[in-house]
Amino acid sequence: MKLIYQQMLAFFAVIITVIVVLGFAFIRTTKTMIYQNSWQQLQQYATSIEKEAIRYNTRTKKVVGFNQQFLNDGTAILRDQNIHFSVYDATKKVVYPTTMGLNSMPSGSFYAPSISGADWRKLKQNKTITKSPHVSFKSRNHDRPVNTPALRTIDVLVPLFYKNGTTKKFVGAISIGSFEQTLQANEQQIENNLFIALLVSGIAALLLSYILARYSVRRINRLRYATHSVASGDFDIHVDSNHKDEIDDLADDFNGMVSSLRASNEEIKRQEKRRREFMADAAHEMRTPLTTINGILEGLAYDAIPEEDKAHSIVLMQNETKRLIRLVNENLDYEKIRTGQIALNKTNFDGAEVLHNLVEQLTKKAAAAEDQFSLTVPETLPVWADYDRFVQVLFNIMQNAIQFSQKGTIVVTASRSDHAAVIAVQDHGIGMTPEQVKNIWERYYKADPSRKNTKYGESGLGLAISHQLVQQHGGTIEVESEPDQGTRFTVTFPDEGFDKPIIED
Ligand SMILES: Nc1ncnc2c1ncn2[C@@H]1O[C@H](COP(=O)(O)OP(=O)(O)O)[C@@H](O)[C@H]1O
Ligand SMILES: [Mg+2]
Structure with a gap:
């Protein structure tokens, strides 16, 4: 019935x-x-x-x-x-x-x-x-x-x-x-x-019960149609509710369900888009060195390369192969860090010394871009981190600073604050728009696609890896940037006991 x-x-x-x-x-x-x-x-x-x-x-x-x-x-x-x-x-x-x-x-x-x-x-x-x-x-x-x-x-x-x-x-x-x-x-x-009254009120009762029944059934039907719409993929539906009775509660719950469905649907779409981009980017990153190697190999096969250039061609091929290996390794590294498969070997060391070494190492590279370093660090800077990973994170950031600025000063400062070591790298380079800043932690993201394959052969993995690493340390990595003004990265490594990792996808 x-x-x-x-x-x-x-x-x-x-x-x-x-x-x-x-x-x-x-x-x-x-x-x-x-x-x-x-x-x-x-x-x-x-x-x-x-x-x-x-x-x-x-x-x-x-x-x-x-x-x-x-x-x-x-x-x-x-x-x-x-x-x-x-x-x-x-x-x-x-x-x-x-x-x-x-x-x-x-x-x-x-x-x-x-x-x-x-x-x-x-x-x-x-x-x-x-x-x-x-x-x-x-x-x-x-x-x-x-x-x-x-x-x-x-x-x-x-x-x-x-x-x-x-x-x-x-x-x-x-x-x-x-x-x-x-x-x-x-x-x-x-x-x-009385009989007449009974007859009249009987008819009235019938009418009244029809109106009452129709009212509540209509409300249920509204929910039914909404459910149908959601089932057929329309997540924009909203059921009105006066927050008065159980049917209203049901409508509220339904709206809640629809909005979380909508959110997860959007998340699925986003993930799918990211996956597709990742595949395309990964393929692109690999295709370039493979094409170079293939070209040289063909030249060698057909003897099209002069004898005196052969040694250089082999060096080129080696570089491209190394780049491929690094790409694969970095990808694997990223996955491992992301899924928590790497063990951080944390120790106490002097961060000031590490920063001095890094600046020294990168000065030549900076000179090539007519950049110079300014380093302001305390005498000693106690840091609680995995030594190699700490170096990796700061190397990435400092290398980016050189990569994205010309004829500027890269200011590196370090200090201690609230049970943590704080290191900031400020450049005066091209900077980024807020929209670009939002995406820099994504794998293969490059703010300006025309900058792909710079002379450093970067692949857009550096910051993604750095971000994951800092998170695993329980620290934070923040960025402030303005187009044509420069960019400032601030990294925090908390001390022992304050470094509970924030697990996040
Ligand atoms: N210091 C910086 N100034 C301007 N843009 C930057 C800076 N650091 C990173 N970026 C932007 O973030 C992107 C991602 O950086 P990263 O992950 O290191 O990849 P890659 O260095 O391989 O391009 C860069 O391509 C660049 O667009
Ligand atoms: Mg980089």
Whole structure:
């Protein structure tokens, strides 16, 4: 069954149950009220009959007669209202009606309910008795109840007491009854009204339950369509939510799920792009030396290279082969560092000495670019790192400084701060745009592709490796750069105990 019908059924069932229960309760209360009203009315009649119509014998203290005129008038009026009464003396004998026909029914029966012993005792105790519908007519001819339900009455039995000063004597009782028929007509009317109300509210309930069900089903369907869209690859979908109920919570969770799906989808795309670039770059880096070697080999094979150039050609081939080997090694190195496969052999050493040596080593290279070094280091600079890797990182950075600046000063400074050695290399070269800075830690990234294959034969792996190495040391490597102004790399190597590596992909 569709959810909308399930919900409608549930709503409808609840509403109808409530209406039916209320309806029955209402009918019961009105019935009781109708009975009580007529009992009250009957009792009032009884009181006035007693007051106006009954004569007592003050000596025998018995009911002896009636004000006939009052009774005749009263009986006639009451009979029109389907109300009948009879009077009993102290011996339970019916003393009124006595005259034939006055209080008789068309069927030849008359109103004279027989009073049970228990009721009579209660009357003697001056208690008024109310009776629910029962047969209270006697047939004159057969002296047996006429058991047509139409002749049932509801009655009130009122005791009669003769009062004279302090004396108070039980002298009989009045029974007064009204046809149930009259009451039933009222009840029928109420029931009819109620039935109409039930019908109307039933239709309203059906409509209401449809609206309610449709509302919540629509909200669920919205989520369903959104799920379909996501399944077919649309991650831009957003489900509105008022943050009010469980369906809203579901919508919020759904939106959260979609945005993380979107993020991971973008990450997958990014990774895929990087992988493709890596393959293309790696192929490119290898193709260049291989083409050179192949060219020379062909020249040799066809004897196209003059004898005096052969030695030089072989040196060229050796260089290219070395470059290939270095490329492969650096790649493997990078992978190993990245996946944490290398063990860092950390020791305490003097960083100042290392920096002096590096500057000395690179001065010749710098001179070729008409650069010069300025080194500001403390007497000693305690460093906690893998010696060879420390050298590798700074060599890469200083070499880049030479590579990307001309006729400038490369300022190398070193200091100690907060349980770490901090080394900064500042050049005044070509610099980088913020966009380029973002990517320099990527493998094979070269800010300016036209600079590929510079005379140093760099392959865009240097900074990627340096970055990984510094991270493995638990340190940081930061870069500030401005195009045509220069670049500043700052590397931090934390001391022992502060060098927990940050594992990051
Ligand atoms: N000091 C610098 N000044 C300007 N650009 C730099 C500097 N250092 C690095 N870069 C940029 O970052 C890129 C990546 O550097 P690196 O990983 O060492 O590769 P490579 O030196 O092989 O080009 C360089 O190609 C260059 O574009
Ligand atoms: Mg480099």
